[in-house]
Amino acid sequence: MAEHKPAELWNNDEVCAYLDRIGLSADVPAFRDNEVVGSDLASLTDDELKTDLGISKLHARRIKRYLEDGGASYAPSSDASAEPASEPLPPTTGNVPLTSAVAALDAPDLGNLRVQSGTFQRWPVAAEAPATGVPVPEQSVATCDPGIVAKYKETTELIRRLDGEQVATRAPAVRHQIDGLKSRIKTENEKLQTLLKSQAKTSALAEKLIDDKWVPGKFMFKAMGKSEDKRNEAQQAAQEVDRQVAAVGKVLEDLNRVLATKTAEMQKLTGDIARLNEAKAWEVTILPQVFQGSNGDDRENQLEKEVDGMIAPLTTARQYMSSYTQAYQLIKTGRKMLDDSMQNLTQAVGLANLDVVGNIARPLRRHGPMETMGDVMRNQRARAGCELANKACDVLLKVYAIIPDVPKIKVEEVKALRGMGLMSIMFDNMLMDLAVRKKIMAAQQ
Secondary structure (H helix, E strand, O other): OOOOOOHHHOOHHHHHHHHHHOOOHHHHHHHHHOOOOHHHHHHOOHHHHHHHHOOOHHHHHHHHHHHHHHHHHOOOOOOOOOOOOOOOOOOOOOOOOOOHHHHOOOOOOOOOEEEEOOEEEEOOOOOOOOOOOOOOOOOOEEEOOHHHHHHHHHHHHHHHHHHHHOHHHHHHHHHHHHHHHHHHHHHHHHHHHHHHHHHHHHHHHHHHHHOOOOOOOOOOOOHHHHHHHHHHHHHHHHHHHHHHHHHHHHHHHHHHHHHHHHHHHHHHHHHHHHHHHHHHHHHHHHHHHHOOOOOOOHHHHHHHHHHHHHHHHHHHHHHHHHHHHHHHHHHHHHHHHHHHHHHHHHHHHHHHHHHHHHHHHOOOOOOOHHHHHHHHHHHHHHHHHHHHHHHHHHHHHHHHHHOOOOOOOOHHHHHHOOOHHHHHHHOHHHHHHHHHHHHHHHHHO
């Protein structure tokens, strides 16, 4: 059975393959261009996926929901393209040469694990075949309870069957169908209520015309024929509304029946997914327990020690990966704020330079509405640039709090860029122009 890596460890190719498998191939170029990896999918929210990658919010929700419902079922198999492992050799004792008949013995495809008469037979991993005439060493055998063996067979069969039925893949589609049915039933109910009100009105009008009494002069003024026409029209209108009510009721009956079927299917899929996850968790935990107390060979014991030693570094690496992912997103946000701040400040400086040039060209001009509008625009750009720069400084300080040894961030310099300090730096050109203007006007006087 194929092994699946956790979603946090997917690389960019595996993320793109995951998108293809859930039917979002149109979004693959955006994920490939931005080099999105599994840790990004796990850490980013729906809105961040939509904003950073330019995809629809519906697709972002679909990606996150599929991960929460069982992303391992959609993940590309890590060993799907690998060559099939060579069949392990059966154990022999004594000086028996290896023959082609022994090598051709077949065994169940359980990887490095075989079920034989209530025992788990363990073979050395990647063991080299002995040369002809060399005695084959005995392998260790871990005796196991026959009940556990039977349960292991049932569990593997259950996992194979549920994976074949693709219960994890079908569940989101059925849930989407149920949501659509509920929305349509709500619409049809509203339509039915409107028709019922219309039916009450038309029925009341028809009954009123049918029960109309004779009054003096009705035949004289030829009103009898008109009353008959009105009664016929009212009856036809009432019958038409009755037909519409019956049609909507039939549609609602069909929709409720389909909704009940889909709800039952969803409940079954939910139970199957829970059973599948439980079976996989039991299978993962039972295999190490089988070999507890057995004596493996030196190579196997060495491999077990190496695997045990990798657990702590792997946990630390995951913690670092989470922290650096969060810091990376903050740095991207801060960089965008700084770019917007620089754009606003550049526009403000440009407006200030135009004002200086205009005053030099026409020193005695009056300060009219256009000049006032220019001052307002310049001040708005300057204020917006300073506010964005201050926010960017706060974001960078958050990055420093997450990763104290982050390079190229000096806290003292960042704090010094707040308020008028930043304004003085960015408006240095404007201040110099004002000084030059003052000298020119003094010389003219």
